[in-house]
Amino acid sequence: MSINGTMLIGQQAVSGQQAEIHAVNPSTGERLEPTYMGGGKAEVEQACALAEAAFDTYRETSLEERATFLETIAAEIEAIGDDLIERAMAETGLPRARLEGERGRTCGQLRLFANVVRAGEWLDLRIDPALPERAPMPRADLRQRHIALGPVAVFGASNFPLAFSVAGGDTASALAAGCPVVVKGHSAHPGTSELVGRAVQAAVSQCGLPEGTFSLLFGSGREIGQALVADPRIQAVGFTGSRSGGTALVATAQARPQPIPVYAEMSSINPVFLLPEALAARADTIAEGFAASLNMGAGQFCTNPGLVIARQGPELDAFVAAAGEAVQGSAAQTMLTPGIHDAYAQGVGRLAGHAKVKEVARGQVGETAHPCQAGLFVTQAEAFLNDPALQEEVFGSTALVIACQDAQEMQRVAAELEGQLTITLQMDDGDLDAARQLLPTLERKAGRILANGWPTGVEVCHAMVHGGPYPATSDSRTTSVGSAAIFRFLRPVCYQALPAGLLPEALQDANPLGVSRLVDGQREG
Amino acid sequence: MSINGTMLIGQQAVSGQQAEIHAVNPSTGERLEPTYMGGGKAEVEQACALAEAAFDTYRETSLEERATFLETIAAEIEAIGDDLIERAMAETGLPRARLEGERGRTCGQLRLFANVVRAGEWLDLRIDPALPERAPMPRADLRQRHIALGPVAVFGASNFPLAFSVAGGDTASALAAGCPVVVKGHSAHPGTSELVGRAVQAAVSQCGLPEGTFSLLFGSGREIGQALVADPRIQAVGFTGSRSGGTALVATAQARPQPIPVYAEMSSINPVFLLPEALAARADTIAEGFAASLNMGAGQFCTNPGLVIARQGPELDAFVAAAGEAVQGSAAQTMLTPGIHDAYAQGVGRLAGHAKVKEVARGQVGETAHPCQAGLFVTQAEAFLNDPALQEEVFGSTALVIACQDAQEMQRVAAELEGQLTITLQMDDGDLDAARQLLPTLERKAGRILANGWPTGVEVCHAMVHGGPYPATSDSRTTSVGSAAIFRFLRPVCYQALPAGLLPEALQDANPLGVSRLVDGQREG
Incomplete structure (x- = not known):
């Protein structure tokens, strides 16, 4: 073909009559044929x-x-x-x-x-x-x-x-x-x-x-x-x-x-909550998984983990140090388009120039035409709660860590989140109560809630929800x-007393399609 | 109470602090206590x-x-x-x-x-x-x-x-x-x-x-x-x-x-199509049922039949004569509010004053404070197709009959209809082919399609659709x-790898709620 x-x-x-469209190889910047x-x-x-x-x-x-x-x-x-x-x-x-x-x-x-x-x-x-015999009306x-x-x-x-x-x-x-x-x-x-x-x-x-x-x-x-x-x-x-x-x-x-x-x-920044027991037990492993998810595909996924939320303290410091090290070592992958690359640079610039945000690490600079230099930043929950702009998505391999004073402040951060595609919990058995406290808020904020995994990688199956409250999606x-x-892409139509010859096949008495139906509210077939 | x-x-x-609200008895115009x-x-x-x-x-x-x-x-x-x-x-x-x-x-x-x-x-x-064993990814x-x-x-x-x-x-x-x-x-x-x-x-x-x-x-x-x-x-x-x-x-x-x-x-004007065989066989019976549906509750139903569509000829003339007689004899019922009564009078006035619309009959004038004087009007399909205003709902017991030259023109009228809650077919066995021709268009126009009944009376059941394309509803x-x-009022949430202790009851392995579930796409229970 x-x-x-x-x-x-x-x-x-x-062939159209309007402006030309040229694909560009983002690794080299070269124009690709043919012209559209x-x-x-x-x-x-x-x-x-x-x-x-x-x-x-x-x-x-x-x-x-x-x-x-x-x-x-x-x-x-x-x-x-x-x-x-x-x-x-x-x-x-x-x-x-x-x-x-x-x-x-x-x-x-x-x-x-x-x-x-x-x-x-x-x-x-x-x-x-x-x-037909029902009274007062059939x-x-x-x-x-x-x-x-x-x-x-x-x-x-x-x-x-x-x-x-x-x-x-x-x-x-x-x-x-x-x-x-x-x-x-x-x-x-x-x-x-x-x-x-x-x-x-x-x-x-x-x-x-x-x-x-x-x-x-x-x-x-x-x-x-x-x-x-x-x-x-x-x-x-x-x-x-x-x-x-x-x-x-x-x-x-x-x-x-x-x-x-x-x-x-x-848009979604896919918050990751690091619950205390998990953070204390395995900050390094979590940091490793996090950095891998952050860097996957130059971070150009709707479900890229752009926000990490945890209680401040030595455990979080250990996570930030390990994650920072991983980010620092991460190779710069080519971004999809020059425009995405520019927007990424601007987004990282906004974080880097924010008075309340501290840079933890930047990744390797890269040598292709449009590389994604990864980034990790940290701020305090108070700053995050006071500045809605810190929830703006930076499309690419950059994340912001929110250090909270205590569980109550984590809860407040959760309550202030915009709608998300996903929210992730890193948790151990001892975190169950903390997770239960958060869950009702998280359910209202995201279409998918996951534990001890990473949000990138969206399974195509029956139970998947790739959606979520505004602005993650419009519906x-x-x-x-x-x-x-x-x-x-569907809407219901009701057929009342239609002769059999006019009824759609799916609704005929004999159920020729053999599809499960609700009859008087009871499931049949 | x-x-x-x-x-x-x-x-x-x-008790509020804003403007007073007084209920009014629409039959008498008297103000009802208490003040809200x-x-x-x-x-x-x-x-x-x-x-x-x-x-x-x-x-x-x-x-x-x-x-x-x-x-x-x-x-x-x-x-x-x-x-x-x-x-x-x-x-x-x-x-x-x-x-x-x-x-x-x-x-x-x-x-x-x-x-x-x-x-x-x-x-x-x-x-x-x-x-967990799936390759390449679990x-x-x-x-x-x-x-x-x-x-x-x-x-x-x-x-x-x-x-x-x-x-x-x-x-x-x-x-x-x-x-x-x-x-x-x-x-x-x-x-x-x-x-x-x-x-x-x-x-x-x-x-x-x-x-x-x-x-x-x-x-x-x-x-x-x-x-x-x-x-x-x-x-x-x-x-x-x-x-x-x-x-x-x-x-x-x-x-x-x-x-x-x-x-x-x-808003919905609930078109009724009178198909040729049915019209030829039982114009009088159809007229009787139509007038009863039109007059029910002073026509103040979302599903009131406000539009009748049929091929012109002596059969339609017979229907119009019979329906006109029924309308003429119909008692004026009190309308719900003075505002609805005023809007009805204006809507009927628009029809009565329309150059291409002919008055067939008006009902009795009524003696209460806000009576609904029924109305029946007739126009040609061409006029209807050329004036979108003729599709505006007149909330009350008034209907407009559209006389079409042939089946093609009926089809054109169907295609030009705005979204509706209901569309009704009056049809006999010999009308099956005509109904089949219309059905795909009708399905796109209405939430409920009914045969040989009347749209008023909305059953509360599992298969009911009381909805329809815009402007019948907004969704x-x-x-x-x-x-x-x-x-x-619901939205889906997906839970990925949540520990059993965190899962909602409905989703626990043992299915403690005993509700039917799709497992790997297959229905269970």
């Missing part, structure tokens, strides 16, 4: 018209057809072979092993959703049979299923060129729900996006689906993205990126004549990773 | 502080405790006896039988949610056990449950003084989810609200719950409601009312530093009636 520098609108390859000509309103119009035309057919594909389509996408992505890995390496500076792993995750995710589609739990089928036959919301706009993320991009979690879950998808590819990895887009396009064709089931657009600046979210045919939006970007999309979606949901995963009721992500 | 003209903040009865002194920011502050203080305790009550609480509220409402019915009759002009039925519905709803709480399906429990133990969002603001609706008011569906589902509730009672029925509020307050005390679990505020104008929605402790909002009112609350919720979901049920993914209404 080769790349031509085009957008993909349905089964067509289309960005699209604008005309291409949004075409892609959305096709998506709308595809919707009623695509959403009523059988469970098996839709599952097979998702599996075909996975197979087509794998069939690209090493070209995909090499292009992604060139466009992102990420190492081969990471990208091979991410490809596995992406294809595994598509196959998970294939199984989710087949199992059909997402249909949330409910039947309340007619009660009850009509009432049946409920979930249907797809409509065409969905997905924004590729810079930091996962495969798993949160063209055929990533948002696309996989929207397609699984029965929604056509229009992707706005990230300008940092257009070649990777085109390769994956062509895999999806091929799968659409192979499976005999309407061409508008999938399109891929490119465009620099916010105009094309805003036009996409404003298009009346788009019914939901998936986004992973900055708080300002996500907030802008939410504002556009709310300003529409018909507002629509935006699932924006935006705390949802997850963007794991099988429950499908629920973001 | 007596009423004192006070708000209820936790276990206190509190409206509250303001001070009372919002008190109620929200108590709700916040109650939250962590209330949300972790056992399923049985919470279910018993809901049942106790129902018993306390019933214990008020006839005083409640008489006060509601005086404040709303609604007849005794309707209010007795609505009380039954309200208490039945509370008991339904008690059973929903006990069954625990709403917890959506998911467990993905650890896979999987940690991951468990998910849903927790309550936080304190919820509920706005009482004017048109259901019991079932969508102080202890109505929003309050019942929020309490079931584990959310404390602060109700802003509707100024049209403060006495009814106080009576029910005292019943809830008594149940809180009897069940030994924190007093902040429930508060009831009053206030005229929008200030107190806006203050409530803007309060940082409020985490979700339930509202049933006008489009302008709902839209204003959504804007306030979105402008918060932390935006929150607003579940506003706003088409939800329902405000039926057991699924609980999902509006």
Whole structure:
């Protein structure tokens, strides 16, 4: 498979008329071919018209057809072979092993959703049979299923060129729900996006689906993205990126004549609480695990541990010393884009220049064009509580340690946290009571709470919540990773007294799909 | 139980300092005692502080405790006896039988949610056990449950003084989810609200719950409601009312530093499609059923059938003649408030004065202070398609018939409809193909689709969807009636590798709650 520098609108390859987009190899700063000509309103119009035309057919594909389509996408992505890995390496500076792993995750995710589609739990089928003899009023036959919301706009993320991009979690879950998808590819990895887009396009064709089931657009600046979210045919939006970007999309979606949901995963500093017994018993081991998590992928994960909270004292000093040593020794990895590198330098600069923040250590400087020099800083809880700016995410391998006077102050820090994707507890058996005291607050602050692990590494499974209260995401009721992500793109419809010939298959008496249903509130099957 | 003209903040009865509120008997125009002194920011502050203080305790009550609480509220409402019915009759002009039925519905709803709480399906429990041997990376133990969002603001609706008011569906589902509730009672029925509020307050005390679990505020104008929605402790909002009112609350919720979901049920004209065979076979019977549904409760239902769509011809003429006759003979019922009566008169005036709309019939004029004179109007599909204003809801017993040239034009009308709570098909066996053609469009337009019935009368059950695309509601993914209404007030939390001693009871290995769980994606129990 080769790349031509085009957008993909349905089964067509289309060249835009707007500003040029050039991928840059962040390790070398060199420009990568081909040039991508960005699209604008005309291409949004075409892609959305096709998506709308595809919707009623695509959403009523059988469970098996839709599952097979998702599996075909996975197979087509794998069939690209090493070209995909090499292009992604060139466009992102990420190492081969990471990208091979991410490809596995992406294809595994598509196959998970294939199984989710087949199992059909997402249909949330409910039947309340007619009660014609009920007094004083009979009850009509009432049946409920979930249907797809409509065409969905997905924004590729810079930091996962495969798993949160063209055929990533948002696309996989929207397609699984029965929604056509229009992707706005990230300008940092257009070649990777085109390769994956062509895999999806091929799968659409192979499976005999309407061409508008999938399109891929490119465009620099916010105009094309805003036009996409404003298009009346788009019914939901998936986004992973900055708080300002996500907030802008939410504002556009709310300003529409018909507002629509935006699932924006935006910012999180993923606090880690070091509880006293654990800290006393194993400060060094914790510091080692922490530094590894902090440095993974140059810290460019939504779940990077950017905040450490503990009681001050010699145990915390030991942790800070060990973590500082690890940070100091850490090699500088190339960051994803020049823009991310600049923003990182500014964020570290804000910490370094803060009157109440002390630098503990900086990592190695690095020799590539856009290296991430790791950083560890420390401050007092009082300073943290008095300055909301210290909660701002620094995207990259930098963390801030908050030294608290006592357990009460740790509790106050917890209570003042903004919404997070994750909160981690490092704890031993003797910390159980302390953890129990914190837990109710932590549950209100984060979508995932973990003990004695590290927040990086988000398992794609059924129980995962990759979401959390604002500003971690724009909608705390949802997850963007794991099988429950499908629920973001569905809405319930109730059918009252419909003749059997008009009822959707899933709701027919004989249960031809064999999916579990709630009958009079009791689960059957 | 007596009423004192006070708000209820936790276990206190509190008198406000703002503008006076007087209930008015809409049948007579007479002012009802006592005077209610409206509250303001001070009372919002008190109620929200108590709700916040109650939250962590209330949300972790056992399923049985919470279910018993809901049942106790129902018993306390019933214990008020006839005083409640008489006060509601005086404040709303609604007849005794309707209010007795609505009380039954309200208490039945509370008991339904008690059973929903006990069954625990709403917890959506998911467990993905650890896979320590998995290569290349082990999987940690991951468990998910849903927790309550936080304190919820509920706005009482004017048109259901019991079932969508102080202890109505929003309050019942929020309490079931584990959310404390602060109700802003509707100024049209403060006495009814106080009576029910005292019943809830008594149940809180009897069940030994924190007093902040429930508060009831009053206030005229929008200030107190806006203050409530803007309060940082409020985490979700339930509202049933006008489009302008709902839209204003959504804007306030979105402008918060932390935006929150607003579940506003706003406006719907509940189109009825008369398909050809049914129309030819039984125009008179359909007209009779239609007029009964249109006139029920002076048309003051969210699901009142305000639009009829059919192919022009002698069959439609027969329907219009029969329906017109029924409308002409229909007695004028008292409307809920002088304001609703005025808005109805204006809405009917807009139709009557429209160049392309023809008056078919008006009902009897009525002799009470605020009567609803029914109305039936007719227009051509072309006029309807060219004037979006003809889709504006006229809240009351008035409907507009749209005469279409052919099936294609009916389809175009369907496609141009705004979002609706319901769409009804009047159809016979011979109409199946026509209905199948329409169904995909109707599914995208409404939360509930019904055949050969009438949309008024919303069953409280598991399969009900009382919701729909904007502007029917602000969030088409939800329902405000039926057991699924609980999902509006929940969010998922994932627990990764938590020690057994820290895990919520619902997620412990032994499944002590005995609730159905998804284990590795497979349903167990």
